[in-house]
Amino acid sequence: MKSRIVAALTCTALLAGCTSSPQPAGTPPSAAPAPRGSTEAATPAPDPCAPVIAQLTPRQRLAQLLFVGVSPTDPAAAENLVRTEQIGGIFIGGNPTNLLRDNALAPVQQAARWGVAVAVDEEGGRVQRIDQLDGPLPSARAMAATMTPGQVRVLGQKRGEELRARGVTTDFAPSVDVSAQPDDGPIGDRSFSSDPAKARDYGLAFAAGLRDAGITPVFKHFPGHGHATGDSHEGAVTTPPLDSLRTNDLVPYEALASFAGGEVMVGHLTVPGLTGGQPASLSPAAYRLLRTGYGFTGPVLTDDLGAMRAITETYRLPDAVLHAVLAGADQALWSSGGTVGPVLDRLEAASASGELPAARVDEALHRILPAKHAC
Template sequence: MKSRIATSLALTATLLVGCGSTPRPASVPPAPAAPSSAASPSATPPADACAGVIAQMTPRERLAQLLFVGVSPSDPAAALNVVRSAQVGGVFIGGNATNLLRDNALEPIQRAARWGLSVAVDEEGGRVQRIDQLDGPMPSARRLARTMTVEQVRAAGSERGRQLRARGVTVDFAPSLDVSSQPDDGPIGDRSFSSDPVKARDYGLAFAAGLRDGGVTPVFKHFPGHGHAQGDSHQGAVTTPPLSSLRGNDLVPYEAVSDFAGGEVMVGHLTVPGLTGGQPASLSPAAYQLLRTDYHFTGPVLTDDLGAMRAITASYPLPDAVLHALLAGADQALWSSGGNVGPVLDRLAQALASGELPAARVDEALHRVLPAKRAC
């Protein structure tokens, strides 16, 4: 998703300290080791903490938890209405207005959510940021990597995370793990930390760890890699190099994502030869299987914008795009255009009732979405 170009790339005084990179970000701790699967004969199987919560929901409410809906940043009343009436799982705040990010405007909206609410923005820095008018600008990912060490980027991410959290934001659709040498103003361009996949990995994970330190959930994007794709998915279909090429370059950063505790992944609208069979990755079961099996990611996965990017809208009405994404393996479907969620929920409810959308697929997604926002 594109945003306006920030008017300043100036660093605050606390961030203008040194430059360079390290082979591996020592400041980014690995996830805690998983407990041994060898249980003693007397061990009690762990209770399903989400089952009781899910049982409280109607089928329509369960489906609503799998939606991430755009809301107008200048209309808190409309945002409150969509959460209160539909009980969607998350809202996305785009645009330049800051009404929803000031004066605790998000507090009543969050209170209206019976099972918690993920509140997301795009806060990458550079031309993609939301709180620069409120808390000062942040440089682009490319500039951060050129002027800071990995440890300093983690500190910058932590400060931004604290600022976002103080304004009611809980999820940041950042960092971009895309590996790119495009010009700064390209579709990815300076949103990429580096054209070196190892450096992109290290700096991306450092920024994500900083956001997590600040209390915000990072979202790694755009799987399986937008940096070498031809085209802009905002404008139309986008094709990447073949999967065999991505594995040695664009996908390298995702080799470390499974060890990062507390993150999520966004799947892009990218057609990948040798993987997606002509479909965008966001609607391709093979893309989600790649992320789950080859890259061992077990956390929540959401789509890129299904409602405002022609790579999707040129071929699919929004309700069908959402259904296809969930069937393919997405846990949450995102669209920034907001509006009435009724037609989307009607389509999903019809598919659930007929068996077109298996109840087990909905349950699987809920068991990732609800724990991520501490709803169970």
């Protein structure tokens, strides 16, 4: 309980808009309740996403649930993929920057009838994409060691403005993992701190700066990679038991219910006492914990399902995507390891058979589309 109170106070101090403003003087009172028997009170509010979803074919609805890696060296291929399949998001990894130069993303965005999220993982330090274009960013650990949260927010806003100018809409950052690993560890200097409260405060500050610039921040890697054994890029990874995570790795997530405009990435982490031997990214219990235990209502996506052995050693990509969506992911991410067609074929077959309920797809669309301002 104490950590929840601290998180709430921290959010109030760091983030403008975390709490509602008092009613201004002179504001007229709310309308009186409708008289008994009035049909007005029973009329539900219109669903702004319903007419948008109605425009999508069944395959396009499923395509919106995909976040697909594209080659940074081939803008034409990215444009063709978006135009042909109308996927929900593209991810630009690696060091080449062709897609981030000369307004190359404009035709890609124009090819998307309902908009497309364009993501990079711009954390700073050893994980950044535009350092060759706009200068380097210090690692999270270096930020926390040399700057105040306020300064980190300003830095995040500046970086966000640079990303926005290049056509990026989403940053797979900050990492709010709590870690004391050496700098070159799987998380290492990607973590702001081994102190959960400090990792929370600095992560929120960087995320708020990105949001100030119009970039969607993505908090990762839920429920916490900082104390896990191994690297999910290389194989299966196990965290400490859930009870231990609650007082350490999960502390940063206590503030997210009050942070509007962010998303969460779920890692491929096996959690004793939670996931039943499954990676969290494929575990319904992990998504329930995030939604009901930590009150997060925004979009949730997986870590990379196509290039990380914690998944690929056990699952084919189409099956991994289906399992993730069934578990509660709104979008399934992969950077490599498969093409879109077979994945959509698998999702379509599951939808037709009832294995993938229409309500699960609709629930995801009602988070994905508003985040892109499509409805």
